[in-house]
Amino acid sequence: xxxxxxxxxxxxxxxxxxxxxxxxxxxxxxxxxxxxxxxxxxxxxxxxxxxxxxxxxxxxxxxxxxxxxxxxxxxxxxxxxxxxxxxxxxxxxxxxxxxxxxxxxxxxxxxxxxxxxxxxxxxxxxxxxxxxxxxxxxxxxxxxxxxxxxxxxxxxxxxxxxxxxxxxxxxxxxxxxxxxxxxxxxxxxxxxxxxxxxxxxxxxxxxxxxxxxxxxxxxxxxxxxxxxxxxxxxxxxxxxxxxxxxxxxxxxxxxxxxxxxxxxxxxxxxxxxxxxxxxxxxxxxxxxxxxxxxxxxxxxxxxxxxxxxxxxxxxxxxxxxxxxxxxxxxxxxxxxxxxxxxxxxxxxxxxxxxxxxxxxxxxxxxxxxxxxxxxxxxxxxxxxxxxxxxxxxxxxxxxxxxxxxxxxxxxx
Numbered sequence: 001x002x003x004x005x006x007x008x009x010x011x012x013x014x015x016x017x018x019x020x021x022x023x024x025x026x027x028x029x030x031x032x033x034x035x036x037x038x039x040x041x042x043x044x045x046x047x048x049x050x051x052x053x054x055x056x057x058x059x060x061x062x063x064x065x066x067x068x069x070x071x072x073x074x075x076x077x078x079x080x081x082x083x084x085x086x087x088x089x090x091x092x093x094x095x096x097x098x099x100x101x102x103x104x105x106x107x108x109x110x111x112x113x114x115x116x117x118x119x120x121x122x123x124x125x126x127x128x129x130x131x132x133x134x135x136x137x138x139x140x141x142x143x144x145x146x147x148x149x150x151x152x153x154x155x156x157x158x159x160x161x162x163x164x165x166x167x168x169x170x171x172x173x174x175x176x177x178x179x180x181x182x183x184x185x186x187x188x189x190x191x192x193x194x195x196x197x198x199x200x201x202x203x204x205x206x207x208x209x210x211x212x213x214x215x216x217x218x219x220x221x222x223x224x225x226x227x228x229x230x231x232x233x234x235x236x237x238x239x240x241x242x243x244x245x246x247x248x249x250x251x252x253x254x255x256x257x258x259x260x261x262x263x264x265x266x267x268x269x270x271x272x273x274x275x276x277x278x279x280x281x282x283x284x285x286x287x288x289x290x291x292x293x294x295x296x297x298x299x300x301x302x303x304x305x306x307x308x309x310x311x312x313x314x315x316x317x318x319x320x321x322x323x324x325x326x327x328x329x330x331x332x333x334x335x336x337x338x339x340x341x342x343x344x345x346x347x348x349x350x351x352x353x354x355x356x357x358x359x360x361x362x363x364x365x366x367x368x369x370x371x372x373x374x375x376x377x378x379x380x381x382x383x384x385x386x387x388x389x390x391x392x393x394x395x396x397x398x399x400x401x402x403x404x405x406x407x408x409x410x411x412x
Contacts, residue, residue, distance in 0.1 A: 042145040062116040064243040070106035152187030160199040197288035203411040207236035212287045226306035249277035270377040
C-alpha cells in the first residue's frame with residue numbers, strides 16, 4: 001500500500017512552526033472562550049474564539065483533503081489485496097463492499113498522515129460546539145466582544161457575517177440587524193464601510209476574491225482583466241463547492257438502532273443532500289455587501305460581455321449560449337444569445353461552432369438532481385419524530401408477534 005504522506009511533503013515543515021495555541025483542541029477553545037465571555041473578559045474570549053475558527057478551518061481542510069483523495073474512483077493507491085477468486089467476481093455487492101473497505105482504509109491512513117491531524121488534540125467537536133459553528137452563533141459572541149473592546153468595524157463585520165450566512169426569520173436575525181444598525185450609528189468607520197459597501201463576510205468562499213476583482217475590472221472597463229478573474233472565479237467556485245459538500249457527511253447523533261438502520265441511513269443521506277443544497281448560500285457570489293446565490297449565472301453574465309469587448313466573439317457566444325440553456329425562461333439571456341447569433345456571421349463563425357460550457361452544465365445538472373432528490377425525500381421519508389415513534393413502539397409490537405408465533409407452535 002502506497003503512503004499518501006508523500007503527497008503532503010511540502011506541509012511537513014508546517015508542524016514545527018505552528019503556534020502552541022493551535023495545538024489545543026476545538027472543544028477546549030470553545031469552553032475557555034465561552035467562560036471568558038461569561039465573566040466579561042472579552043479580550044480572552046476573542047482570542048479563544050478566533051483560535052477556534054482557525055483550528056476548525058484547519059480540521060475542515062483535513063476532512064476535505066482526505067475525503068476528496070479517498071473518493072471511490074481515486075483510491076488506486078490503497079487497493080487492498082484480495083484472493084484472485086474474489087478479485088474476478090462479478091457480484092455487484094462484492095465490488096461495492098470491496099471499494100468501501102478500500103475507501104475506509106484510505107481515510108484511516110490519510111487522517112493519520114495528514115500534517116494537520118497532528119494539530120488537533122480532539123478529533124471531533126462536541127455536538128454543542130459544532131452547532132455553535134454551523135449556526136454561526138460564534139459570530140454573535142464575537143460581535144458583542146469586539147464592541148466591548150471598542151473595535152466597531154470587527155463587530156460590524158461579525159454581525160454582517162452572521163446575517164450573510166443566515167436568513168430572515170432565523171433565530172437571532174432581527175437582533176443582529178438591530179445590532180448592525182447600532183454599530184452604524186455609533187461608529188463612524190462602520191458608517192463609512194456600509195456607505196461604501198465594504199463590510200467583510202469572514203466566511204466568504206475563496207473564489208470570491210477573483211469574483212470581486214472581476215467585477216471591479218468590469219466597472220473600470222478593463223475587460224481583459226475581467227475575463228481573467230471571472231474565469232478563475234468560476235473554476236475556483238466549482239472547487240470550493242466540492243469542498244463545501246464534502247463536509248456534509250456527518251453521522252446522526254441518534255444513530256443507535258440497528259433495527260432501524262436503513263431508515264437512519266436514508267435520513268442521513270437526506271440530511272447530507274440538504275446540507276449540500278445549503279452550500280449554494282454559503283458559496284454565494286459576494287461583492288460590495290451584495291450576494292447572489294446563482295453564482296455560475298452571475299459570472300457568465302460578466303464573461304459574455306467582457307469577451308465581446310475583447311473581440312473574443314466565440315467565447316462570448318459560448319457563455320451566452322450556456323446561459324440560454326440553463327435559464328431558458330430568462331428573457332435577457334435569450335435576447336443576448338439571439339444577438340450573438342446575429343453577430344456570428346459577421347465574424348465568419350457558425351452556430352455549429354458553439355458549445356455550452358460543460359463545467360457549468362454539469363454543476364446545474366447536479367443542482368437539479370439535488371433539488372429533485374430533496375422533494376422526493378420530503379414526500380417519502382419518515383422524519384425524526386416518526387423514527388423516534390417507530391423505535392419506541394416497535395419492541396411491543398415485536399413482542400406480541402413473538403408470543404403469537406410461540407403460541408401457534410405450542411412452545412408456551
